[in-house]
Amino acid sequence: xxxxxxxxxxxxxxxxxxxxxxxxxxxxxxxxxxxxxxxxxxxxxxxxxxxxxxxxxxxxxxxxxxxxxxxxxxxxxxxxxxxxxxxxxxxxxxxxxxxxxxxxxxxxxxxxxxxxxxxxxxxxxxxxxxxxxxxxxxxxxxxxxxxxxxxxxxxxxxxxxxxxxxxxxxxxxxxxxxxxxxxxxxxxxxxxxxxxxxxxxxxxxxxxxxxxxxxxxxxxxxxxxxxxxxxxxxxxxxxxxxxxxxxxxxxxxxxxxxxxxxxxxxxxxxxxxxxxxxxx
Amino acid sequence: xxxxxxxxxxxxxxxxxxxxxxxxxxxxxxxxxxxxxxxxxxxxxxxxxxxxxxxxxxxxxxxxxxxxxxxxxxxxxxxxxxxxxxxxxxxxxxxxxxxxxxxxxxxxxxxxxxxxxxxxxxxxxxxxxxxxxxxxxxxxxxxxxxxxxxxxxxxxxxxxxxxxxxxxxxxxxxxxxxxxxxxxxxxxxxxxxxxxxxxxxxxxxxxxxxxxxxxxxxxxxxxxxxxxxxxxxxxxxxxxxxxxxxxxxxxxxxxxxxxxxxxxxxxxxxxxxxxxxxxxxxxxxxxxxxxxxxxxxxxxxxxxxxxxxxxxxxxxxxxxxxxxx
Numbered sequence: 083x084x085x086x087x088x089x090x091x092x093x094x095x096x097x098x099x100x101x102x103x104x105x106x107x108x109x110x111x112x113x114x115x116x117x118x119x120x121x122x123x124x125x126x127x128x129x130x131x132x133x134x135x136x137x138x139x140x141x142x143x144x145x146x147x148x149x150x151x152x153x154x155x156x157x158x159x160x161x162x163x164x165x166x167x168x169x170x171x172x173x174x175x176x177x178x179x180x181x182x183x184x185x186x187x188x189x190x191x192x193x194x195x196x197x198x199x200x201x202x203x204x205x206x207x208x209x210x211x212x213x214x215x216x217x218x219x220x221x222x223x224x225x226x227x228x229x230x231x232x233x234x235x236x237x238x239x240x241x242x243x244x245x246x247x248x249x250x251x252x253x254x255x256x257x258x259x260x261x262x263x264x265x266x267x268x269x270x271x272x273x274x275x276x277x278x279x280x281x282x283x284x285x286x287x288x289x290x291x292x293x294x295x296x297x298x299x300x301x302x303x304x305x306x307x308x309x310x311x312x313x314x315x316x317x318x319x320x321x322x323x324x325x326x327x328x329x330x331x332x333x334x335x336x337x338x339x340x341x342x343x344x345x346x347x348x349x350x351x352x353x354x355x356x357x358x359x360x361x362x
Numbered sequence: 363x364x365x366x367x368x369x370x371x372x373x374x375x376x377x378x379x380x381x382x383x384x385x386x387x388x389x390x391x392x393x394x395x396x397x398x399x400x401x402x403x404x405x406x407x408x409x410x411x412x413x414x415x416x417x418x419x420x421x422x423x424x425x426x427x428x429x430x431x432x433x434x435x436x437x438x439x440x441x442x443x444x445x446x447x448x449x450x451x452x453x454x455x456x457x458x459x460x461x462x463x464x465x466x467x468x469x470x471x472x473x474x475x476x477x478x479x480x481x482x483x484x485x486x487x488x489x490x491x492x493x494x495x496x497x498x499x500x501x502x503x504x505x506x507x508x509x510x511x512x513x514x515x516x517x518x519x520x521x522x523x524x525x526x527x528x529x530x531x532x533x534x535x536x537x538x539x540x541x542x543x544x545x546x547x548x549x550x551x552x553x554x555x556x557x558x559x560x561x562x563x564x565x566x567x568x569x570x571x572x573x574x575x576x577x578x579x580x581x582x583x584x585x586x587x588x589x590x591x592x593x594x595x596x597x598x599x600x601x602x603x604x605x606x607x608x609x610x611x612x613x614x615x616x617x618x619x620x621x622x623x624x625x626x627x628x629x630x631x632x633x634x635x636x637x638x639x640x641x642x643x644x645x646x647x648x649x650x651x652x653x654x655x656x657x658x659x660x661x662x663x664x665x666x667x668x669x670x671x672x673x674x675x676x677x678x679x680x681x682x683x684x685x686x687x
Contacts, residue, residue, distance in 0.1 A: 116521065184403045214425060237418070294512065330521060
């Protein structure tokens with residue numbers, strides 16, 4: 083025990099510990115004051131920025147939870163994110179399967195074409211995209227956002243699936259094919275059940291991306307009833323101006339589900355971000 | 363965020379793809395079997411490929427082509443597109459008094475990311491690449507802001523900076539310094555935004571570095587340690603050189619992230635005061651999208667697209683060189 087702890091101390095020096103704790107404070111303080119701010123009166127914020135509130139009366143939180151906006155905007159975001167994840171997973175894994183396991187003329191070209199999407203940020207084409215969605219009657223609808231987000235996520239998701247499928251033992255596919263099993267069946271009964279880790283990674287990654295997205299819903303949605311939570315929170319802030327306790331309470335309630343989800347799904351997110359990007 | 367999370371793998375994947383195809387072509391596979399596969403694979407191809415290809419073409423590729431087309435016309439989004447103006451939109455963008463500010467701000471974001479954010483991330487990563495419970499807690503904590511929606515992060519910091527009730531004036535009051543309304547101040551607004559960017563994204567870069575550091579074989583470090591090499595010499599001469607490719611990727615993300623910064627700016631400063639904190643995308647939003655000037659907006663899109671392609675090509679060259687060494 084003693085040896086182990088001494089060894090650990092030699093790994094991280096006191097200087098490092100001090101800076102790590104300073105950085106930790108830098109990260110925590112905004113969260114901490116946001117969470118407490120919802121309980122404080124507006125005057126209290128200035129005179130007592132770090133201390134506990136005078137009373138823990140959750141009146142603002144109760145009001146927001148009982149109000150119409152909070153749950154409906156979270157629900158809208160959830161519907162869009164869930165739809166995006168299901169569709170992207172299906173579409174991207176099918177494409178990646180075809181590109182990884184079926185040999186046909188032009189497969190490399192198609193992969194290269196889809197990878198073009200990694201080159202430029204989605205914001206570049208946002209204005210013509212708006213026109214296109216308008217002409218197709220996709221504005222102010224959740225499914226319009228879902229379809230476009232699937233299109234945006236296809237490149238990265240196909241890449242992750244493709245890398246994973248290439249690593250699967252080829253014998254499995256060959257054996258299934260010898261048994262006269264068609265590719266569609268192989269995809270559904272052999273490849274997908276073996277791919278749960280990558281499905282989780284791609285799914286979590288796209289879920290978070292959709293949950294946090296702002297620009298696309300901002301441009302597409304008009305009616306307040308359809309607002310996602312980032313739009314709802316911006317509107318809430320616009321409405322209450324500098325009634326900070328109320329805004330902070332709304333913020334706290336809005337980011338709590340995301341923090342909970344993050345703590346549960348952390349390793350999938352990290353493997354999605356770093357998987358394939360970093361190798362030795 | 364997803365956009366920034368993608369770009370690193372292009373070069374590598376193409377490399378992998380070519381290796382994989384090379385391995386696939388085994389001479390033992392006869393032509394008869396290959397023909398059998400072709401016939402058999404047609405329904406699968408017809409089912410599997412079109413959805414992705416159609417969606418991607420319709421909503422990712424075509425809008426870029428449209429942007430290029432629009433950029434040569436004067437169009438407000440309604441009626442036929444007839445008013446050809448040549449390169450006038452490009453001239454308008456380049457001479458716009460706030461476009462220069464937007465480009466300058468984007469470059470500042472890149473510079474500060476490279477000089478402050480990445481070294482901070484590296485410093486934390488070197489300490490936190492070890493495996494231990496209390497280290498995991500710190501790692502999760504540092505990564506947390508990255509997971510937060512930009513809008514939420516922007517609003518939290520809008521409160522921190524608020525001149526009347528925020529944290530910053532409260533801290534200033536405690537030490538007897540009168541703090542300005544940083545987000546309403548032309549000089550302070552950019553440093554204030556940079557602090558938020560560092561807070562939000564350093565954990566992401568830290569994670570990339572940690573993944574790189576953990577992939578260094580422990581024998582290498584052990585051998586150096588047994589030879590009596592000092593800890594910081596190991597960091598300087600072994601660890602950092604060995605995770606060069608992770609660093610290149612981080613730099614790339616920092617640059618593309620800066621080029622597409624939008625969500626964070628809107629809740630913080632909304633491009634203000636008096637348009638002094640625009641980035642390229644908020645500039646596009648403010649002057650192209652909100653005013654439905656499609657030609658103007660298209661020209662910005664094309665310029666942004668060219669910038670991204672240049673960065674990506676330069677990146678591939680650098681990555682290639684790094685991997686050769």
